[in-house]
Amino acid sequence: MKPNFKIAVIVFTILLLGCQYRFLDDTRLLVKGDVENHEGNPIPDAEIKVYTQRGSGYFLYPAPSYEKFCLGSDFSDTNGDFSVISLYDQDEDFAIEIYKNDQYTSYYYTNNTEDYIPDDFTINLGTVTLHPKATFNFKIERTSGLGNELHYAFEYTSDYCLEVYDKAVLNNQQSQCYKNEIFSRVLNDDYPNESSGVNTLLGSSIVFIYSINGQPEEQQIIAVNSVNQEFNFTY
Amino acid sequence: MKKFIVIVLVLFCCKIRGQNNQGNTEKDINSSLKNNQKTFVLTTNWVLPNPTNSSNIGKATTGKSGIEGGVQLFLYNNFFIGGFLGVSGLDVSQPEYTGNYSRSSVTFGYFQVGYEFPIQEKLRLGLSFVPFGESRYKNILSNSSNVYQVDNARFVMLGTHLSYKVSGPFYIFAGYAFRSDKTEIKTAPEFQDQFKSIQYHSVSFGVKFYIGNKSFF
Numbered sequence: 278m279k280p281n282f283k284i285a286v287i288v289f290t291i292l293l294l295g296c297q298y299r300f301l302d303d304t305r306l307l308v309k310g311d312v313e314n315h316e317g318n319p320i321p322d323a324e325i326k327v328y329t330q331r332g333s334g335y336f337l338y339p340a341p342s343y344e345k346f347c348l349g350s351d352f353s354d355t356n357g358d359f360s361v362i363s364l365y366d367q368d369e370d371f372a373i374e375i376y377k378n379d380q381y382t383s384y385y386y387t388n389n390t391e392d393y394i395p396d397d398f399t400i401n402l403g404t405v406t407l408h409p410k411a412t413f414n415f416k417i418e419r420t421s422g423l424g425n426e427l428h429y430a431f432e433y434t435s436d437y438c439l440e441v442y443d444k445a446v447l448n449n450q451q452s453q454c455y456k457n458e459i460f461s462r463v464l465n466d467d468y469p470n471e472s473s474g475v476n477t478l479l480g481s482s483i484v485f486i487y488s489i490n491g492q493p494e495e496q497q498i499i500a501v502n503s504v505n506q507e508f509n510f511t512y
Numbered sequence: 513m514k515k516f517i518v519i520v521l522v523l524f525c526c527k528i529r530g531q532n533n534q535g536n537t538e539k540d541i542n543s544s545l546k547n548n549q550k551t552f553v554l555t556t557n558w559v560l561p562n563p564t565n566s567s568n569i570g571k572a573t574t575g576k577s578g579i580e581g582g583v584q585l586f587l588y589n590n591f592f593i594g595g596f597l598g599v600s601g602l603d604v605s606q607p608e609y610t611g612n613y614s615r616s617s618v619t620f621g622y623f624q625v626g627y628e629f630p631i632q633e634k635l636r637l638g639l640s641f642v643p644f645g646e647s648r649y650k651n652i653l654s655n656s657s658n659v660y661q662v663d664n665a666r667f668v669m670l671g672t673h674l675s676y677k678v679s680g681p682f683y684i685f686a687g688y689a690f691r692s693d694k695t696e697i698k699t700a701p702e703f704q705d706q707f708k709s710i711q712y713h714s715v716s717f718g719v720k721f722y723i724g725n726k727s728f729f
Contacts, residue, residue, distance in 0.1 A: 298653075300661040305611055305707060307700035327612075346653060351608045362568070362703065364611040364651070364661050399700040 298331050300348065300366045306395070308361040308373055310402035312353045314381075315480065319357025320407055323377045326350040327363040330370035343370075365398070367391050373400070380504070381407040382455075382478065388442040395445065408455070409479035410436050411501045415508040419469040427512045429487040430461035436476040464512075477501055485510070548630040549589070550722040556581040557718020561600050561618075561691070564713065568706040569602070572609035573616070575712070576601030580620075586727040590629045594640070597621045602649075609706075613651040613661065620647035622669065634677040640689075642669035647693055665693035665710065675720055683720040688713070 308327055312320040327349040349363025373386040384405045413433065419425060438454035440447060460475055477483065478501070485497040489512050499508060560577045563570035580598025587593055602616040622645030628638035649663040671689030678684055691714055697707040 296658050298659045302662045303664055303696040303698060304661075305697055305699035305703065307703060346659060347612050349607070349612045362609065362611055362699075364613070397700050398698060 298344075298346065300329070300346075300364045301394075304365045304394075304398065306349070306363045306365040307397075307399045308349070308359075308363060308402065309399065310359060310405055311357045312359065312375060312377075312405050312407060313357050315406060315408045315478075319353070319355070320377055320381070321353055321355045321357060323353040323357070323359070323375055323381075323407065324350060325353065325359050325361045326374045326376070327361060328370075328372045328374065329366035329368045330372070331366075331368065365390075365394070367393070373402070375402075375405055375407065377407055380409060382410055382436045382438065383407070385437065385439045386442065387439070388444070393444045405438075408436070409504075411477055411479040411481075411504050411506055412474055413477055413483055413499075413501055413506045413508065414474040415472070415510065417464060417471045417510045417512070419464065420511045423466055425465075425490060425512065427464040427487060427489055428461075429464070429485065429510075430459050431475060432457055432459050432484040432486065433475055433477040434458070434481045436478060479504060487512075548633075548636075549726055550586055551724020551726060551728065552586070552722070553584040553592070553594075554581075554721040554723070555584065555594075555596075555685075555718060557685070557687070557716045559598060559600055559714060559716040561602075561712040561714045563602065564711045567708075567710050568609040568703070569710045572606040573602040573604050575714075576603055576615075578618070580716075584624075584626070584628075586628075586724075588727050588729045590627050591727075592626050592628060594624045594626065595622070596624065604651075611651070611661075613653045614655075615652050617650040617652065617657075618647055619650070620645060620667070622646070622667070624669075628675075636675040636677075636683065638673045638675070638687075640669075640671045640673075642667070642671075642691075645669060645691075663695055663697055665695040667691055667693040669714075671714075673716070681722045683722065685716075685718060685720055687716040687718075689716070690714070 308325060312323040314320055326347055328345055328347055330343050330345045348366060349361050351359060351361040353359040367390050369389045369391055371388050371390040375384040384407065386402060435456050435458045439452060440454060441451035442448060455478065462471060464471055481501050483499045483501060485499055486494055488494045557580060558577055559580050561575040563573055563575055565571050578598055578600025580596050582594055582596030584592045584594035599617065599619045601618055604610055604614055607613060622642045624640045624642045626638055626640030628636055631637050645667040647665045647667055651661045651663060653659040669689050669691040671687055673685050673687030675683040675685035691712040693710040695707060695710060699707050
């Protein structure tokens with residue numbers, strides 16, 4: 278059987294082209310702003326990273342996998358100010374992340390930049406607030422015996438800030454910045470005990486709402502004042 | 513007295529003869545230098561560009577050596593024009609100044625005008641000016657070079673070189689050039705000045721192969 282070199286060359290070329298990622302020519306983006314904590318004090322050495330994400334599949338849709346590329350990064354200075362010089366990509370998954378360390382919350386900016394170039398090649402994030410994080414660990418145990426049922430929920434503040442932009446405009450509906458979240462469950466004979474945890478903001482309050490055997494709801498307000506807060510409840 | 517006159521005449525004749533011989537030697541050298549006219553030069557060389565700190569890209573990078581090659585044509589006497597193509601590189605050590613990439617592969621081509629003349633029988637000195645050159649910076653994010661971004665620039669360059677004849681038409685040479693790239697990079701107004709140009713001090717070593725013995729015109 279004769280090898281078909283034309284087909285081999287075409288396939289090889291397609292494979293080569295399919296693996297290439299080229300970002301916008303002759304462009305540098307400036308991402309600027311400042312980082313502060315919940316008390317308004319500057320946070321130095323917070324890391325700011327600019328990302329784009331590209332699907333690695335060329336013919337298949339949806340792309341079978343994605344690769345994330347860092348286009349630029351830098352740190353906030355002692356005043357919390359930052360100016361990050363970055364490459365730019367016109368892609369549906371363009372993102373900026375601000376991260377201090379595990380003790381602080383993170384900030385995420387996303388935008389579909391497929392047909393968008395920011396004015397003056399600048400994205401000004403303004404003041405970004407990072408909060409100290411806490412882990413709220415709870416343990417609920419049934420001590421009252423078979424047949425007793427608990428409906429419960431924790432209302433808490435999420436530990437991340439995601440801002441979704443449509444070009445230069447913040448999309449409030451899709452953004453989720455330190456939103457109230459609810460974790461709720463029903464414990465009964467099938468599943469009488471629970472031990473879990475949620476991440477929230479240090480200094481925030483968690484509302485614990487519960488009802489035993491269909492009785493009127495009661496609630497407790499729990500102040501989160503330690504990095505690893507423990508909460509135990511029996512019914 | 514007669515003896516004295518004879519001695520003076522002999523010395524005078526010897527001096528005249530000596531002067532004539534010296535004149536012949538200078539004539540020979542001048543003639544040799546004048547006959548050192550060439551038509552073409554083929555050049556290939558190693559080049560090391562050293563970016564200055566005058567731009568963000570210059571602050572963030574160090575030059576990587578490359579090669580270039582080209583041809584020069586002596587249009588009239590020692591005046592020449594030439595065209596070159598080459599490739600060199602930059603290593604990025606501080607990507608916070610440039611955007612996040614690790615190295616640049618720089619390809620370039622240029623047109624030059626210049627003047628080259630013999631200063632000794634085996635030495636030629638050249639001065640050149642590049643009024644128009646183009647360069648392409650392929651800024652590579654990963655080792656596999658398939659994740660990249662491209663910057664384009666036009667440049668001017670002023671240079672000099674000294675060639676030494678090794679044998680027949682073969683010369684070796686060393687050169688220095690100052691090059692200024694004007695980029696097409698668009699960025700925020702507060703950083704535009706830091707990206708509009710990239711300047712280099714560039715050194716080169718290579719070989720030249722001279723062809724012909726008269727200028728084009």
